[in-house]
Amino acid sequence: MAMSLKKIGAIAVGGAMVATALASGVAAEVTVIGDVSKDLFVKDGQPNCYVVVGADAPSTMDVVSAADIAAKIGSLCYKEGTVEDGSADIKIHAVANSDDWDILKNEIPNGNYTVFVAASDSDYSDSFDNAGADNYGLDANALDLNTNNVSKTVSLGDVATMLKVEDIDPSDWYNSDGDAGEIVAVAVKNDSDSLTIDKKAAIYMTLAYTDGGETFADHVALKPGMRIPFLGQEQAVVKIDADDDVIYLGTSVYDGVLKEGETYDVGNGYEVKVKSVLKSTNQGEYKVTIDILKDGKVVAEKSDTVTSTQSMKVIYGDKVGVVVHGAWMDVGENYGYAELLICKDVKELELGKKYVGDWKVYAITNDTNDKIELKSSIDSDTPVFGIALRYDGDKLDDLDSGDELDILDYVTFKFDDKDKTDKLYVYFSMDKSVDATLDIGQKVSALNADVTLKGIKADAVTPVALTAPIAKLDTEVSLDTADKNLVLVGGPVANKLTKALVDAGKLTLDNDSPATIAVLPGEANGHDVVVVAGGDREKTREAALELIKMI
Numbered sequence: 001m002a003m004s005l006k007k008i009g010a011i012a013v014g015g016a017m018v019a020t021a022l023a024s025g026v027a028a029e030v031t032v033i034g035d036v037s038k039d040l041f042v043k044d045g046q047p048n049c050y051v052v053v054g055a056d057a058p059s060t061m062d063v064v065s066a067a068d069i070a071a072k073i074g075s076l077c078y079k080e081g082t083v084e085d086g087s088a089d090i091k092i093h094a095v096a097n098s099d100d101w102d103i104l105k106n107e108i109p110n111g112n113y114t115v116f117v118a119a120s121d122s123d124y125s126d127s128f129d130n131a132g133a134d135n136y137g138l139d140a141n142a143l144d145l146n147t148n149n150v151s152k153t154v155s156l157g158d159v160a161t162m163l164k165v166e167d168i169d170p171s172d173w174y175n176s177d178g179d180a181g182e183i184v185a186v187a188v189k190n191d192s193d194s195l196t197i198d199k200k201a202a203i204y205m206t207l208a209y210t211d212g213g214e215t216f217a218d219h220v221a222l223k224p225g226m227r228i229p230f231l232g233q234e235q236a237v238v239k240i241d242a243d244d245d246v247i248y249l250g251t252s253v254y255d256g257v258l259k260e261g262e263t264y265d266v267g268n269g270y271e272v273k274v275k276s277v278l279k280s281t282n283q284g285e286y287k288v289t290i291d292i293l294k295d296g297k298v299v300a301e302k303s304d305t306v307t308s309t310q311s312m313k314v315i316y317g318d319k320v321g322v323v324v325h326g327a328w329m330d331v332g333e334n335y336g337y338a339e340l341l342i343c344k345d346v347k348e349l350e351l352g353k354k355y356v357g358d359w360k361v362y363a364i365t366n367d368t369n370d371k372i373e374l375k376s377s378i379d380s381d382t383p384v385f386g387i388a389l390r391y392d393g394d395k396l397d398d399l400d401s402g403d404e405l406d407i408l409d410y411v412t413f414k415f416d417d418k419d420k421t422d423k424l425y426v427y428f429s430m431d432k433s434v435d436a437t438l439d440i441g442q443k444v445s446a447l448n449a450d451v452t453l454k455g456i457k458a459d460a461v462t463p464v465a466l467t468a469p470i471a472k473l474d475t476e477v478s479l480d481t482a483d484k485n486l487v488l489v490g491g492p493v494a495n496k497l498t499k500a501l502v503d504a505g506k507l508t509l510d511n512d513s514p515a516t517i518a519v520l521p522g523e524a525n526g527h528d529v530v531v532v533a534g535g536d537r538e539k540t541r542e543a544a545l546e547l548i549k550m551i
Helices: 005-014 060-075 122-126 130-136 138-142 496-503 537-550
Strands: 030-033 049-053 078-082 087-097 113-119 150-158 178-190 202-210 227-230 233-241 246-259 263-267 270-279 286-294 297-306 312-316 320-329 336-350 354-356 359-366 372-375 386-391 404-407 411-416 425-439 443-446 449-452 459-463 471-473 485-489 515-524 527-533
Touching (some): 049 060, 060 471, 060 537, 087 449, 113 425, 122 150, 178 411, 202 227, 202 359, 202 404, 227 246, 233 312, 233 320, 246 263, 246 270, 270 320, 286 312, 286 320, 286 336, 297 312, 297 320, 496 527, 527 537
Parallel strands (some): 485 527
Antiparallel strands (some): 078 459, 178 202, 202 386, 233 246, 233 443, 270 286, 286 297, 320 336, 404 411, 411 425, 443 449
């Protein structure tokens, strides 16, 4: 019976099939002659043999066995190696508390507030002590309180795991020697001998200061490309949009120079390309075109003018943000370069709107008295010194030990008697985890920890696509000309090559032979032969299933 190899080859190349009879509970008695090893069948990730079935085999069972063996060999075709690039998901966990303060011992006058402040650096929180509250307006302006009802402002020092960014201008785009830190403040009111936190009486701030600055008077105006902390992670300012009252932040993935025509792979199929840099007739002015691609297709394109004082911003949803800070051309003016910041995971902070839960977003500016002022709307001439998120939820009444205010699922303001009589302490506490995905070489600053993914040490397995059938008919290959090992399925009646080996005295097989797997070294033009056969078709099938288990 002639058999089409087209069908067998399709099964073999698929490589994903397993023998349907593998799950059989029948225990076959199989005679194994010689050493059966994987190298007989696969080498360097590629098939090292042909599975040969008789073109005139009297049983289709031999054909099925050949197909099953070929499929098993296909599943073994892969290459092993080590991982040299890629990304990793990391989690940073931190726990810290501020100093505490006995609120009963230091009684708040009835109807008055005490403002409690903590920060990533005690210099920041100390700047908002009593003098700081008067001079820089934390109580009245930021917390929307009547300053006449604020009895005192208390610094609780620092929460060590809140984030401080030591250099807000790492590329020296603006020649700014600033740093930025996180600050939290909560105003507690004595409301007829009941402790209360009013609406708007709690705030989270991220503020930029001159290097070594300790008061709000030392503030620095934010500009695109600057780095600030935001809820435990270092973020880059992508754009301050005065037209739509939106501040965009993103996670920096590249800060450097790209040549015209070059692209940067942001991840998840996104790329940023410097499409063109054209010199203008105006001195020091360039027209830059940036493309954002997804899976190789342009999904956004923007052209704009870049000068020494004017940057270019491109934002594509929450996926990619780009700031082009400078551009120039080579001496021969044959091609251009763009100095740029590329960010992923872009956050859109809409001023005056809720960002998380009951917390609204504000821009931090200064009023005419150089005090903190929160703005839900800004214009292009308004300098922004930071970002604030202020509590806009319900009033919290009758506060006592065990009560707390969760500040953006980041820092918690707690009341705790610590099992001490006539004492009620207040303090800020943090127990926080931050998840991040890093490519090799990338760094993330979170919870005051700098984490760099230096490399990935792991073994890798890569499937290999098969480009030719594994199975052949016994009329298509011979023992004298074979260029690979041969796996002969069927006894001398079913397979001509098996018959040739039996006739030459290399192997004994007859109608009474058990299921047999025999390895005959060098019998196929110097290559090895594996005979899978038995006294009848059932015995051949048993031998085939046993071979599949063995390899």
